[in-house]
Amino acid sequence: MSIFKGVATALITPFKDNKIDYVSMGKLVEWQIEEEVDALVVCGTTGEASTLSNKEKLQLSRFVIDLTSNRVPVLVGTGTNDTAAAIALSQEAEDAGADGLLVVTPYYNKCTEKGLVMHYEAIADSVSIPIIMYSVPSRTGVNITPNCVAKLYEHPNIAGIKEASGNISQICQICSYADDDFDVYSGNDDQTIPIMSIGGSGCISTVSNIIPKRYSKMVRDYNNGKHMEAGKEQVALKELIDSMFLEVNPSPVKAALCMMGKCYMDYRLPLCPPTNKTQFIIYDVLQEYGII
16 A cells, blocks of 8 residues: 655656746656655645646646656645545546545645545545645644544555644654554655654655755665664754755745756746845755755
């Protein structure tokens, strides 16, 4: 049931003249695979999915799935605040060949826990590929509680949770449900090794957009028993990770990739380039880490 163990990069969506830049996307996908990430996520938060039309999401998903050609699993973000719309997009992503789905909690509606459980059950019942739930209450206003996980983790199509609440006590409780059929992934790059130490399976990462090999090695070191080395690397990467969240994700990481020559610094409103001050900080940090 597990889709992947290790690091899945939550890919940015490169734009050029307000259209998806498929040339840059193709190069990014090939680079990520060469750098040995364990999976790829398309149309997630880091991919500015909320500004993509459904047609664009499906075209982009098919492009990445076809290009990847089963070399690594590809997960497609299909979550929205309308259950029927999420079901339709999830079914289309399955038809496109997705290995799994990343489904964020329904935002804005502020549904009850009962509604949240029913939402995930309805989506999971509508497809035959595994789903990873995505809890990021700072962005959606909805938290997947341990009690909610207890009601959902045994569903045959619910394979795990991306936990980005930042609440280690809550994550610790959720990790009590981790087993061969249910994975807990860190959704915060600065908490990956701490979460793995309590039963997590890895990370769905933003920072691996810019350091895929180094970040993947850190997680593999932990899985290979090199716990001290992995912990030291987590600490060593703190300044770089922090710089990627000086402004709302994915504004800084896309700027960093632009400085690395891998995409244009194009965004879709309401997102926009970071301030000049933030860009100077990012540039200095990238130089400090030997990335540029």
